[in-house]
Amino acid sequence: MKRFTTLFNALxxxxxxxxxxxxxxxxxxxxxxxxAAWALWVLSGERLRRSVSTRALRExxxxxxxxxxxxxxxxxxxxxxxxxxxxxxLPPPDDGKSMPGPEGxxxxxAATHGxxxxxPLHKVMEEWIAPLRSLTDQEREExxxxxxxxxxxxxxxxxxxxxxxxxxxxxGKKLVTRALAETCGxxxxxxxxxxxxxxxxxxxxxxxxxxPDADLPDPGRPYPFFLAHSLxxxxxxxxxxxxxxxxxWKWDGIRGQLIHRRGETLIWSRGEELVTPAFPELAEAARxxxxxxxLDGEILAWGPGGPRPFAxxxxxxxxxxxxxxxxxxxxxxxxxxxxxxxxxxDLREQPLQERRRRLSALLEAAGIGSDPAxxxxxxxxxxxxxxxxxxxxxxxxxxxxxxxxxxxxxxMIKARxxxxxxxxxxxxxxxxxxxPLTLDAVLLYAQRGHGRRASLYTDYxxxxxxxxxxxxxxxxxxxxxxxxxxxxxxxxxxNIVDRFGPVRAVEPELVFELAFxxxxxxxxxxxxxALRFPRMARWRQDKPPEEADTLEAARALLRHSRGxx
Amino acid sequence: xxxxLVQVTDHGLFVPAADLYIDPWKPVDRAVxxxxxxxxxxxxxxxxxxxxxxxxxLRVRLGSTARIDTLPWGERIxxxxxxxxxxxxxxxxxxAQIRVEVGGEVWVVSGDYKLESDPTCRxxxxxxCHTFISECTxxxxxxxxxxxxxxxGDILTWWAGNAERGRTSILFxxxxxxxxxxxxxxxxxxxxxxxxxxxxILVHGAVHRLLPPFHRAGVPLPDVLRANRESARASExxxxxxxxxxxxxxxxxxxFGQVSTGFAxxxxxxxxxxxxxxxxxxxxxxDHVDWPGLLTAIRAxxxxxxxxxHGTTGPAVRFLREExxxxxxxxxxxxxxxxxxxxxxxxxxxxxxxxxxxx
Ligand SMILES: [Zn+2]
Numbered sequence: 001m002k003r004f005t006t007l008f009n010a011l012x013x014x015x016x017x018x019x020x021x022x023x024x025x026x027x028x029x030x031x032x033x034x035x036a037a038w039a040l041w042v043l044s045g046e047r048l049r050r051s052v053s054t055r056a057l058r059e060x061x062x063x064x065x066x067x068x069x070x071x072x073x074x075x076x077x078x079x080x081x082x083x084x085x086x087x088x089x090l091p092p093p094d095d096g097k098s099m100p101g102p103e104g105x106x107x108x109x110a111a112t113h114g115x116x117x118x119x120p121l122h123k124v125m126e127e128w129i130a131p132l133r134s135l136t137d138q139e140r141e142e143x144x145x146x147x148x149x150x151x152x153x154x155x156x157x158x159x160x161x162x163x164x165x166x167x168x169x170x171x172g173k174k175l176v177t178r179a180l181a182e183t184c185g186x187x188x189x190x191x192x193x194x195x196x197x198x199x200x201x202x203x204x205x206x207x208x209x210x211x212p213d214a215d216l217p218d219p220g221r222p223y224p225f226f227l228a229h230s231l232x233x234x235x236x237x238x239x240x241x242x243x244x245x246x247x248x249w250k251w252d253g254i255r256g257q258l259i260h261r262r263g264e265t266l267i268w269s270r271g272e273e274l275v276t277p278a279f280p281e282l283a284e285a286a287r288x289x290x291x292x293x294x295l296d297g298e299i300l301a302w303g304p305g306g307p308r309p310f311a312x313x314x315x316x317x318x319x320x321x322x323x324x325x326x327x328x329x330x331x332x333x334x335x336x337x338x339x340x341x342x343x344x345x346d347l348r349e350q351p352l353q354e355r356r357r358r359l360s361a362l363l364e365a366a367g368i369g370s371d372p373a374x375x376x377x378x379x380x381x382x383x384x385x386x387x388x389x390x391x392x393x394x395x396x397x398x399x400x401x402x403x404x405x406x407x408x409x410x411x412m413i414k415a416r417x418x419x420x421x422x423x424x425x426x427x428x429x430x431x432x433x434x435x436p437l438t439l440d441a442v443l444l445y446a447q448r449g450h451g452r453r454a455s456l457y458t459d460y461x462x463x464x465x466x467x468x469x470x471x472x473x474x475x476x477x478x479x480x481x482x483x484x485x486x487x488x489x490x491x492x493x494x495n496i497v498d499r500f501g502p503v504r505a506v507e508p509e510l511v512f513e514l515a516f517x518x519x520x521x522x523x524x525x526x527x528x529x530a531l532r533f534p535r536m537a538r539w540r541q542d543k544p545p546e547e548a549d550t551l552e553a554a555r556a557l558l559r560h561s562r563g564x565x
Numbered sequence: 566x567x568x569x570l571v572q573v574t575d576h577g578l579f580v581p582a583a584d585l586y587i588d589p590w591k592p593v594d595r596a597v598x599x600x601x602x603x604x605x606x607x608x609x610x611x612x613x614x615x616x617x618x619x620x621x622x623l624r625v626r627l628g629s630t631a632r633i634d635t636l637p638w639g640e641r642i643x644x645x646x647x648x649x650x651x652x653x654x655x656x657x658x659x660x661a662q663i664r665v666e667v668g669g670e671v672w673v674v675s676g677d678y679k680l681e682s683d684p685t686c687r688x689x690x691x692x693x694c695h696t697f698i699s700e701c702t703x704x705x706x707x708x709x710x711x712x713x714x715x716x717x718g719d720i721l722t723w724w725a726g727n728a729e730r731g732r733t734s735i736l737f738x739x740x741x742x743x744x745x746x747x748x749x750x751x752x753x754x755x756x757x758x759x760x761x762x763x764x765x766i767l768v769h770g771a772v773h774r775l776l777p778p779f780h781r782a783g784v785p786l787p788d789v790l791r792a793n794r795e796s797a798r799a800s801e802x803x804x805x806x807x808x809x810x811x812x813x814x815x816x817x818x819x820x821f822g823q824v825s826t827g828f829a830x831x832x833x834x835x836x837x838x839x840x841x842x843x844x845x846x847x848x849x850x851x852d853h854v855d856w857p858g859l860l861t862a863i864r865a866x867x868x869x870x871x872x873x874x875h876g877t878t879g880p881a882v883r884f885l886r887e888e889x890x891x892x893x894x895x896x897x898x899x900x901x902x903x904x905x906x907x908x909x910x911x912x913x914x915x916x917x918x919x920x921x922x923x924x
Contacts, residue, residue, distance in 0.1 A: 012836070013846055067706050068887065074880040075707045084836055088707035157836075455837040 001118040003031055004039055005155045011169045020171060024179030034122040037206035040180060044173040044195060047165040048125070051132035052140055054082055054164060060141045061086045064148065077502050080448045080455050083160035090148055090156055118150055125201070129163055174423055184210045189422045192224045197272055222257045222268040223294065223340050223348065224422045228412060228429035235393045235413055235432065246352060246416050247388045247396060250409040250431055251335060252310050252518075253300035254317070258334055258382075260286040260293045261344070267299070267334075275299075278319045281327060282334045285382040288366045292344030295336045295359070296420075297385060302333040307407040309520055310532065335385040336363065337412075340420060348420035355420070360384060396432075403434040404561045409517065410434045436515035437557050439549045440540055442470055443510040445503050446492045449477060457492045457504065458485055460536075462514055464527070466551035470508055471527045473554060474516065479536030488539070511548050513538040519558045529554055570647075570665050570672040571698060571872075573896055578674060578698075582667045583644035586610075587674050597649070599676025600660035601626045601741060616651045618687065619659020621778035622741060638687065654678035655689030656852050657742030658782055664692050672696040673866060677875075679851065680858040681713050684749040685742070685784045691865030698872040698895055699863065702853040703831055704881035710831065710855045716848050717754040720747075723827060723846055724805050728763035731802035733821040737844070738829040740771040740809040742852055745779045745786065747807055747829060750850075752787035764803025767792040769817075771809050797821050813844070831855070863890070 010023035024043075028036055058076075062069045067089055079085040118124070128147050132140050151159050161167050177195060181188040194209045197220060231238075238245065255270040265286040267276045276283050279299060289295070301312035312330050316322060339359035340348055347355050363384055388411065390396045396411060403410050410433035418428035441462035449458030459477040463470035480488065491510065498505035515537035522530035529551075572579045577589040586593045592609030599605050601615075601622040608627050615623050617635040624633060636642065641650045646668070651661040656677040663674045673694040680689050720736065727734045738744045748766065755762055766789045768776070773791045780786065790796040792806055797820040806821060810828065818824065826844040831851025833839050839847035854862060859881065863871055873881050874895035885892035 012840075015845075065706065068884070071706060071880055071884060075705050078705055078877070079707060079835055080837055085707065088709070088834065092709075455835060456841070 001121055001124050001151075001155055001158070003027065004035065004121045005158045007039065008158050008161075008169060009154055011171055015170070017175065020175060021179045021182065024171070024176060025183045028180055028183040032120070032122075033203035033206045035120050037201040037203055038121050038125050040176060040195070040206065040209075041199075041201035042162065042167045043169075043171055043176045045167075046201070047167065048130060048162075049133065050165055051129060052144075052163065056137055056140070057082075057086060057144075057164070060144060061089055063141075064145065065089045065091055073501075077448065078455060083164050084157055086160050087154075087156035092152065118152070118155055122201075122203075124159065125162065128159075180210065184212065186210070186212055189224075192422050193221070196224045197221045197268060198274060220259065220261070220264065220266050220274075222259060222266075222272070223296075223346075223420075225255060225257070225270050225296070226421045226429065227424040228414070228431040229424060229426050231413065231430040231432040235396050235430075238413065238430070240415075242390050242393055242396070244416055245390075246356065246414045247390045248337065248385050248412045248414070249388060249406070250403075250412045250433065251298040251300055251307060251385065252407065252409045253298045253307070253313055253335075256297060256299045256334065257340070258282065258286050258289075258295040258297065258336075260289045260291055262291060269299075275317070278316050278322055279332055279334075280322060281381055282332060285334065285380045288368070288380055288382070289362065290343070290366075292341065293339070293362065294341035295334070296338040296340055297334050297336040300333055300335060301330050302381070303331070309407070310518075311520055311522075311530075331381065333381045333383060335383055337385050338420065351417045351419065352414055353416040356387075400432060400434055404518075433517070436517055436537070437519060437561065438513050438515050438537060439464060439473070439554055439557070440511055440543060440547070441473060441514050442508045442545045442548045443488075443506060443512060444470060444472060444508060445505055447503050456485060456489045458489070460512075462512060462534075463508070464549045464551050464554055466527070470545075470548075471551055472525070473527045473529060473551075474514060474531040474534040476512075476514055476534045476536050479515070480539065484539055508545050511540040511543040511545055512536045513540055519554065519561060521558065527551055527554070529558065567670075570667055570670060570696070571674060578895075580647060580649075580665055583647040583649060583665065585614075585644060585647075585649075587663055588676070597651075597663055598623060599654065599663060599674070600657055602657070602677065605676065616653075616659045616661040618782065619661065621781060622658055622775065625775060625778065626741075652690050652692050653687035655680065655683060655686060658686045658745070658779060658784070660686060662690075662692060664694065670695055672698065673868070674698045675700055675862070677702070677853055678862070679854050680861060681710060683713070683746055683852070684753060685745045685779060685782075689862070691862060694866050694868050696870040696872065697863060697866045697868035698874060699859065700853065700875045701859065701873040701878045701881050702876040703851065703855055704859065704873065704876050704878055706856045708831060708834055708855045709857055710834075710851060711849055713750060713850065714754065716829075716850045717750040718758075720751060720827070720829075720848055721754055721758070721760065723825070724751075725763045727825045728803045731823060733797075733800075733802055733824045734805045735813075735818060735821065735824050735826045736805060736807050736829060736848075737810040737813055737826065738807065738850075740769065741775050743829060743850070744768065744772040744807050744809070745776070745784060746850075746852070748786050748789065749784055751805070752785055755787075762787075762805075764805065765790055765796070765800045767796055767800065767804050767806045769806070769808035769812055771812075772807055792820075794820055 007023055007027040011020055014020060027039065031039060058072050059069060062072045072089065075089060076082055076085045079088065132143060135143065147159065177192050178188050181191045199205050256275065257268045259266045265283040266274060267279055267282055269275045282299065301308040315326065315330050316332060336359060339355045339362065342358055342362065368380055368382055388399060400411050410431065413430045413432055415428045441464050443460055444463045445461040446457040447459040449456055459475065461472050461475045463472045492504065492506050495507040496504045497507055514534050516531040516534040518532035520530055521528060570580060570582065572581065576586055576591045576593055578587040580587065585595045585597055587597050588599055588605040589596050589610060590607065594611040596610040597614040600619060606623055606626050608631065613627065613631060613633045615633060615635055617637050620633060620635045627633065636651050638653060639650055641648050648666040650664045652664060654660040654662045654676050656679060660676060662676055662678065665672045671694040673692045675698060677700050678689050682688065724734045736747060738747050766787055768789045769792055776786065801822045812818060813826065827846040827848055828842050828844045829848040829850040831849065831853055833847030834849045869891055871885055871890050871892040872895040873892060874897055878894045882892045882894050
């Protein structure tokens with residue numbers, strides 16, 4: 001735990017990538033595999049299932065620190081991060097300042113507490129945290145009090161981060177993978193592949209992942225997804241003629257990998273979650289493919305003749321079991337973009353053109369055509385994501401303008417010669433989204449942010465006018481510059497009119513242009529509307545609140561996006 | 566009910582019995598100044614009263630023409646129907662608490678204060694009173710300071726590590742008070758550890774011009790050089806540079822080559838603030854009272870009525886009430902959660918904001 005805390009501090013105290021890599025390398029060189037496995041696991045974004053409720057945690061920390069619960073909440077509001085708040089509140093056993101007392105009292109206490117080192121990371125995870133799940137609340141509190149007795153300083157923060165799950169320390173999977181690959185002298189792409197999907201944080205798994213010539217025994221392992229960059233200008237800026245590029249619709253579903261290997265079929269989402277149980281008909285459909293096949297594609301809710309809104313698909317997500325009724329109400333389809341593996345051979349180094357040719361042939365051989373609009377009729381909810389023919393970029397512009405009425409997000413433009421890489425790389429693949437919809441809305445409520453922006457008011461709720469009243473239409477927390485955020489934060493602090501828990505109501509004065517990708521009806525919101533991916537496009541300092549948009553204008557956007565007059 | 570001895574007016578805290586303002590926000594005839602930080606000591610008033618120990622730094626702030634009277638620690642004078650005396654607050658050199666007594670009733674206004682040891686000023690002295698008006702910049706239990714020695718130890722380790730990698734260490738702290746405390750603390754820690762300094766110590770001009778009052782007061786300061794192109798070049802990669810936060814992110818910093826930056830402030834206790842400052846290291850070192858210190862100080866005064874001012878006072882007021890005190894909020898000129906304006910230190914935007922209020 002001490003070693004891991006040192007790593008945490010090193011990562012937390014620098015913004016330089018080179019220093020982060022150096023800290024990670026130093027850690028992986030020294031740490032025993034059992035610890036390194038857990039470190040790799042949590043730093044690449046995995047988390048244990050929550051073992052205690054945050055509500056109970058607050059109560060126990062309140063009790064231990066002799067702080068009233070309401071004051072714990074006030075502290076949380078000021079810090080913005082629960083794990084950190086709790087760590088800051090717990091009285092340190094060894095600094096002698098926990099309660100005002102004579103000088104030296106702390107030293108005496110430190111002597112009785114100081115002899116025991118905190119156990120290594122894997123013991124903390126496996127013996128302190130994981131078992132909590134199966135205990136009663138009373139037993140949990142006792143166990144935690146014993147843990148708190150032994151943790152010191154920054155270890156408390158790290159412990160609470162591990163306990164509550166959210167482990168953000170400015171290091172992503174990509175960086176950890178790079179550092180670990182450098183440590184063991186491996187190709188980062190190979191390492192990334194081995195770390196994709198589910199693996200258990202054990203010493204054995206870690207050794208297997210990092211062994212230069214280990215076999216890959218797991219037939220369920222997906223490939224790391226290759227991601228596209230946003231195209232901000234137009235495709236005219238891309239090198240080469242349109243013929244060099246494959247154009248497809250950018251479907252509005254979830255990206256997935258469909259795997260059929262050795263009699264097993266699995267579906268992984270882009271977030272590397274196993275989503276097979278949510279889409280049993282897709283797992284079944286994969287059986288028509290030969291064994292040793294991996295497809296990259298999009299999972300969509302699909303109605304007669306076309307895609308259905310993302311909100312429909314959401315009803316299927318995260319389910320352990322999907323009944324016949326929901327399957328009937330929200331039929332789904334897998335539209336294949338790419339062929340990553342055929343006949344158990346990794347095809348990612350072949351050009352896209354060739355992979356697509358084999359994909360078409362494979363689907364055809366399985367009795368699946370290339371038009372998704374007619375395909376579900378064959379009974380197999382699986383089809384090719386059809387290429388869009390573009391000989392002239394002007395046509396691409398025209399097609400992109402029809403995206404919203406087609407229920408797609410825009411166009412994908414991929415170099416026909418491109419290999420299938422790892423992660424997001426600039427150049428070969430582009431997503432060209434339709435211009436967002438916009439509304440000018442008034443800031444109504446603010447809440448503090450998280451991470452780097454904890455303690456600043458950065459999460460905002462906006463409203464538009466309806467019958468002389470401002471009705472909330474959406475929340476947004478991105479799009480402003482750091483300087484703007486600070487300025488808005490200061491304004492908010494001077495203009496608070498009401499408080500509800502962590503939420504602050506402010507004078508309805510500031511107007512922002514909200515940009516969003518879609519709009520739909522929603523009975524869950526007072527406005528009757530829900531925005532998709534809203535963000536702040538601009539701070540309209542030129543606009544008084546009276547000139548913000550109306551609910552009627554928002555409804556017009558909804559009608560327009562459905563192709564209605 | 567009797568008239569309060571100290572009242573909030575649009576010019577600041579007013580003592581009617583002495584016809585005197587404490588740290589007024591606007592010019593008045595007679596002002597008593599707790600300490601020389603910018604948000605406590607403003608120019609333009611007719612006559613100023615300060616602690617003798619604080620005269621020199623106050624003079625730097627107010628200029629040569631200001632009329633400043635001084636009082637030795639603890640000496641009582643009569644003003645109108647009030648007895649007035651000044652007592653060490655432990656905040657910065659010459660920082661005073663103000664004791665006002667009228668007809669046997671005693672009020673104490675703390676100004677800014679801390680309980681931690683600080684070689685640059687006299688330690689805080691609890692003054693028994695009936696009503697205590699205390700600052701509350703850090704009025705939440707999450708604010709609990711580590712011992713200053715531990716912090717100076719961390720600073721030395723950081724400096725030595727940077728020097729090893731050929732990086733100049735730039736340590737930001739407000740130029741009046743915090744900067745000198747850093748210099749003295751580092752100096753004493755080096756002596757204590759019997760350690761050789763990893764390089765020379767340089768100071769920004771704003772810090773440099775405030776050193777003489779500290780020398781005259783006998784504060785143990787190390788030998789320092791004024792930071793300029795020559796001294797920067799001669800010590801590049803080894804030096805420790807103490808500078809006001811406003812110098813961060815300006816071209817001034819470029820002359821030091823490869824740098825690592827640190828910031829010393831109580832706000833550094835919170836990770837969000839540490840990361841938002843954008844620097845490499847945050848050191849938790851404050852000249853304000855922390856939560857345990859606040860409760861200790863309040864108990865030590867024996868006061869029954871507690872006015873809290875500066876910062877987010879709401880939670881502390883409620884807490885004290887629940888614990889049986891008669892507590893209330895004393896409004897300051899900055900409404901809302903004004904304390905949060907300090908961590909950025911960016912409000913003034915000036916280059917040499919000497920004496921800008923630190924936290
Ligand atoms: Zn001050």
